[in-house]
Amino acid sequence: MSGLTDFPLLEQPVPAREPLPLHLKRLAYRCNECRVNDLCLPTGLPLHDNRYLGTLIGSRIRVRKGAALFNANVPLSHLYSVYSGSFKTNLNNAEGQGVIINFWMPGDVLGLDAIATELHVCDAIALEDSEVCPVPYHRLQAVAREFPPLQQSLNRLMSREIIREHERVLMLCNLSAEQRLASFLLGLSRRFVSRGYSSNGFMLCMSREDIASYLGLRLETICRSVAHLRGLGIVNLRGRLVEILDMPALSALELGSAGSYAIAELKPVKAD
The missing domain is CATH 1.10.10.10 (Winged helix-like DNA-binding domain superfamily/Winged helix DNA-binding domain)
Structure with a gap:
C-alpha cells in the first residue's frame, strides 16, 4: 500500500509528551477538506480560522491492524479522531477475558472514556490499518476555555457516545x-x-x-x-x-x- 512511510507507525500505546509545533494553515485546510469533519471534533467550529484547529490537530498517526492505539490504565494524553480505518474497544475482566464494548469508524473520537479519571478504562485495537488525528487533551481544555463552541462540540461528542451506550444496554436487556x-x-x-x-x-x-x-x-x-x-x-x-x-x-x-x-x-x- 502506498504512503505507508508518510505517517508514524504505532505499535505501542502513545506516551504522554509535549505537542510538537504545528503548521497552522496546512492542518486547518486538511480538516476543512476531511470527508467526516461534520462528525468529528471540529463540528460547529469555524474551519477557516487557524487559531483553533491549527493549534489542536496533530499530524496523523497510522496504526497497524491488531495494534493498540491505547490500553486500559494508561494515562490520558490525547483524544484520537478516526480519519480512516476502524477500531474496537474492549474491557478485560480479572481473568483476562475481553468483552467488546464498541466499534469505531471514521469521524468517531476515541479516548473519551478517560476524561473522568484521566486513565483509559479499555483497550482500543485497530481492526485494519487505520489512521487517527491526535488531539492533545490538556491543550484542548485550554483552548475550550477561550472558545466555548469547542467545549460545546466536545460535549456533543460525549453525549453521542452516552446515547450509543444506552442503546446497547437496552438491546442487551430486551x-x-x-x-x-x-x-x-x-x-x-x-x-x-x-x-x-x-x-x-x-x-x-x-x-x-x-x-x-x-x-x-x-x-x-x-x-x-x-x-x-x-x-x-x-x-x-x-x-x-x-x-x-x-x-x-x-x-x-x-x-x-x-x-x-x-x-x-x-x-x-x-x-x-
Missing part, C-alpha cells in the same frame, strides 16, 4: 438474538449513510467473534441468526460483505413485529 443482530446491522447502515456510503451494502471490519462479543451472544448463535436472515431473504451476508435485501423487514424484525416474518417467509430461500 432483544432476542435475531433482534440484536438486526439492530446491529441497521445501526451500521445508518452510520455508513452518515458518512456518505450506501445503506444497503457494506463490508464488515470486525469478525463474527467480535460481533458475538458485542451483542452478548455465542458465536454459534450469531451463525444461526445470520443463516436464518439469509434464508428469509432479508439479508445476504457472505464473508464480511453485507447486502440488506429488505430494509423494512429488517427494521420490523428489530422491533419484534411478527408481520416481518410473515412477509419474509413468502420469499424463496436462497441456496448457499
Whole structure:
C-alpha cells in the first residue's frame, strides 16, 4: 500500500509528551477538506480560522491492524479522531477475558472514556490499518476555555457516545438474538449513510467473534441468526460483505413485529 512511510507507525500505546509545533494553515485546510469533519471534533467550529484547529490537530498517526492505539490504565494524553480505518474497544475482566464494548469508524473520537479519571478504562485495537488525528487533551481544555463552541462540540461528542451506550444496554436487556443482530446491522447502515456510503451494502471490519462479543451472544448463535436472515431473504451476508435485501423487514424484525416474518417467509430461500 502506498504512503505507508508518510505517517508514524504505532505499535505501542502513545506516551504522554509535549505537542510538537504545528503548521497552522496546512492542518486547518486538511480538516476543512476531511470527508467526516461534520462528525468529528471540529463540528460547529469555524474551519477557516487557524487559531483553533491549527493549534489542536496533530499530524496523523497510522496504526497497524491488531495494534493498540491505547490500553486500559494508561494515562490520558490525547483524544484520537478516526480519519480512516476502524477500531474496537474492549474491557478485560480479572481473568483476562475481553468483552467488546464498541466499534469505531471514521469521524468517531476515541479516548473519551478517560476524561473522568484521566486513565483509559479499555483497550482500543485497530481492526485494519487505520489512521487517527491526535488531539492533545490538556491543550484542548485550554483552548475550550477561550472558545466555548469547542467545549460545546466536545460535549456533543460525549453525549453521542452516552446515547450509543444506552442503546446497547437496552438491546442487551430486551432483544432476542435475531433482534440484536438486526439492530446491529441497521445501526451500521445508518452510520455508513452518515458518512456518505450506501445503506444497503457494506463490508464488515470486525469478525463474527467480535460481533458475538458485542451483542452478548455465542458465536454459534450469531451463525444461526445470520443463516436464518439469509434464508428469509432479508439479508445476504457472505464473508464480511453485507447486502440488506429488505430494509423494512429488517427494521420490523428489530422491533419484534411478527408481520416481518410473515412477509419474509413468502420469499424463496436462497441456496448457499
